[in-house]
Amino acid sequence: MKKTMMMLLIAGAAFLNAQKIEIKDDKVLLDGKAILKSEKINVFQYSFYTLDDNEIVMFRMFDNETPQYQADDYYVINFIEQRVKVQCTDFSRVVSGLGMNSKKSMEKLMAWLFKEKVLTPEGTVNPDRVGVFYDKYDEKILERTVR
Numbered sequence: 001m002k003k004t005m006m007m008l009l010i011a012g013a014a015f016l017n018a019q020k021i022e023i024k025d026d027k028v029l030l031d032g033k034a035i036l037k038s039e040k041i042n043v044f045q046y047s048f049y050t051l052d053d054n055e056i057v058m059f060r061m062f063d064n065e066t067p068q069y070q071a072d073d074y075y076v077i078n079f080i081e082q083r084v085k086v087q088c089t090d091f092s093r094v095v096s097g098l099g100m101n102s103k104k105s106m107e108k109l110m111a112w113l114f115k116e117k118v119l120t121p122e123g124t125v126n127p128d129r130v131g132v133f134y135d136k137y138d139e140k141i142l143e144r145t146v147r
């Protein structure tokens with residue numbers, strides 16, 4: 001009984017603290033409030049801007065010139081002002097559902113960046129957390145790729 005009650009309290013606290021992130025009309029909404037602008041360049045690339053039009057984050061997916069072979073695909077999250085690029089192959093963090101539904105996937109990316117505290121609720125990049133994010137998730141793909 002005590003374990004069940006404790007689990008319900010923990011689950012309830014997590015639910016209450018969860019922030020709703022949505023992309024609607026080219027704006028990133030956090031709990032219904034616009035904090036960033038978004039621009040879909042194509043199905044593989046998105047850019048995110050402050051509300052006063054300064055680009056702060058760019059997402060780009062690469063198929064490594066092998067569209068039929070997905071094991072070598074990767075993506076880059078570019079933090080523009082910090083000049084930091086995170087290269088990663090873990091698509092479970094950014095792809096939502098089946099395939100690359102870019103709007104839902106970018107909502108998932110934004111949720112990840114908020115969870116890691118790289119983005120603040122005010123729509124700015126936390127430079128200290130960019131370094132931590134880089135250390136945790138960068139796989140240095142281009143250093144290992146032979147061209």
